[in-house]
Amino acid sequence: MNVSWLSNSCRRWRRDIALLASGALAEEEHSQVKAHLADCARCRRYRDELSRLAVSLESLSQSSRDVEPSPALGARWMRAVRAAPQSNRSSRAVGAVLAGVRALLRHPVWAGIAAVWLAILFFQVTSPAVGESPITGPMPAPREIYLAWCDPDWPRTGVADEAANPSGRESKPLRPKPRSEHRPGLGAA
Amino acid sequence: MVIAADRIDACESSLLLTQARAGDAEAFCEVAQAHETRLFRQAVALCRDEAVAEDLVAETLINAWRSLARFDATCRFSTWLYAILLHRYLKWVRRMASRPASLAQFPVAEVQRRQQAQETLPDLGDSPADIAASQDTTDVLRQAIARLPDKHQRVLLLRFFEDASLPEIAAALGCSVGTVKSRLHHALEKLRRMKLNLSELRGDT
Numbered sequence: 001m002n003v004s005w006l007s008n009s010c011r012r013w014r015r016d017i018a019l020l021a022s023g024a025l026a027e028e029e030h031s032q033v034k035a036h037l038a039d040c041a042r043c044r045r046y047r048d049e050l051s052r053l054a055v056s057l058e059s060l061s062q063s064s065r066d067v068e069p070s071p072a073l074g075a076r077w078m079r080a081v082r083a084a085p086q087s088n089r090s091s092r093a094v095g096a097v098l099a100g101v102r103a104l105l106r107h108p109v110w111a112g113i114a115a116v117w118l119a120i121l122f123f124q125v126t127s128p129a130v131g132e133s134p135i136t137g138p139m140p141a142p143r144e145i146y147l148a149w150c151d152p153d154w155p156r157t158g159v160a161d162e163a164a165n166p167s168g169r170e171s172k173p174l175r176p177k178p179r180s181e182h183r184p185g186l187g188a189a
Numbered sequence: 190m191v192i193a194a195d196r197i198d199a200c201e202s203s204l205l206l207t208q209a210r211a212g213d214a215e216a217f218c219e220v221a222q223a224h225e226t227r228l229f230r231q232a233v234a235l236c237r238d239e240a241v242a243e244d245l246v247a248e249t250l251i252n253a254w255r256s257l258a259r260f261d262a263t264c265r266f267s268t269w270l271y272a273i274l275l276h277r278y279l280k281w282v283r284r285m286a287s288r289p290a291s292l293a294q295f296p297v298a299e300v301q302r303r304q305q306a307q308e309t310l311p312d313l314g315d316s317p318a319d320i321a322a323s324q325d326t327t328d329v330l331r332q333a334i335a336r337l338p339d340k341h342q343r344v345l346l347l348r349f350f351e352d353a354s355l356p357e358i359a360a361a362l363g364c365s366v367g368t369v370k371s372r373l374h375h376a377l378e379k380l381r382r383m384k385l386n387l388s389e390l391r392g393d394t
Contacts (some may be wrong), residue, residue, distance in 0.1 A: 018374040024355050050377050057349040058384075060330050064233035069243060074225060077247040078218045082253045085212075128223055 009036075010043055018042055042093035206266060210257050221250045224270055231271060231350055235278050235330070243279065249274045263360035264353065269350040272361040279339050308333070333383050341376035344369055344389065 016033045019025040025033065038043050105111045209217035228249060232242035252273050253260075260269050334342060343362060345351045355373075359366045 015370060015374040019355075019370060022377065024348060024370075025371065049381050053377060053380055053385075054349070056330055058347070060294075060327055061231075061234055063229045063327055066231050067230055067239060069226060069239075069246065073229070073243050073246060074222060076243075077221075077250045080247070080251045081218060081221075082214050084251065084255060135304045141323040153262040185341075188220060 010040060012041060013040075014046065017047050018050055020048055021054050023054070194199065206260075206262075209254075210260070214254070217254050220266065221253065221270075224267055225250070226265065228270060228274055232274060232278065233273075234350060235346070236281070237328075245274060245277050248277045252277070261360075264357035267352045268347065268357045268361050269348060271353070273343055275343050275346055279342065291348055293310075310362065329385055333380055336383075337376055339380055341372050341379065344372040345376040345380075348373060 011034050013033060016029060017037070018029070020033050037047060071073060105114065197366055205216045205220045205299065209220060225246065228246045229242055232245045232249075236245065237244055249270060254271055256273075260266065334345065337345065344358055347358045347361065355369050356365050359370045362369070
């Protein structure tokens, strides 16, 4: 019996019928539900199925009524209770936060989002801040950057290079050397 | 499952819990001792392994002592303890599910208990085949409950194993009574749709 094709009048009673079968329905609501059950054979079958299920569950709860714990059990937890103080408010708060983090990381999607966020945080911490950039002043236009790159004396002509090298000594160009400079023989020829 | 209810009620009516909440470990031991056997039987009904059940009960009572300040008496102390037991039990189930299956996890104690039951219970008139069928049906229902979502398991077990009322379940789980009603309905509906063969557990045997 699929709930999806039930009529709306039956569907609205299903929860109360389940509560009635499990003995959890309030007394004042019994009469309304029983009035509907008197008119609806399908809901009566539903009630009977759930009632049998409820009896089975109660029987299952009684399945271990004859077992007894070992005498050592009491001594075991009492020793731990006497040794452990009650937790205070701050430790409970820390425990709640840790439990929340553990519950969050148990789901793979949230764990992935947390990993990406930590990676971004790591790169932000390890990369230099904007204020520590060696380039001071306004950012040059892209064309100026290209022309500076084509200039063989670059970056010695830059302002930033002078600031970074106050001693005036010439620094080596960052561009790769021509092949002829790597081969003295060819350069001489 | 009503076990030594008069003893538990006497303990609850006393001031022992108040003293325990003030930090008196001996008062807590006295209150908790009255619930130990009941908790143990409930734990065995859940996990059907007495050694694991003892671990769960010990963890439950130690956990209850550490977080006793959170018990606000909106539900019975036994219901609050059972909610903690359920939390430990579901945690144990998740831990066992994440481990690879091994022979060490095979419930040897349960098999021994069944063999003893088959040797001793024929006095009641049941044949060994009937007893075995009943045990298998118990396992079927237990496994069906284990397939439910945790939130549905908690409500269902608190209602049928602890006999807690809807407001008590709501107080123990920290949700509204309407949510408890809805979860109880969905839990029973899901079990019904599993089409379990429960003829041995309906009290007909």
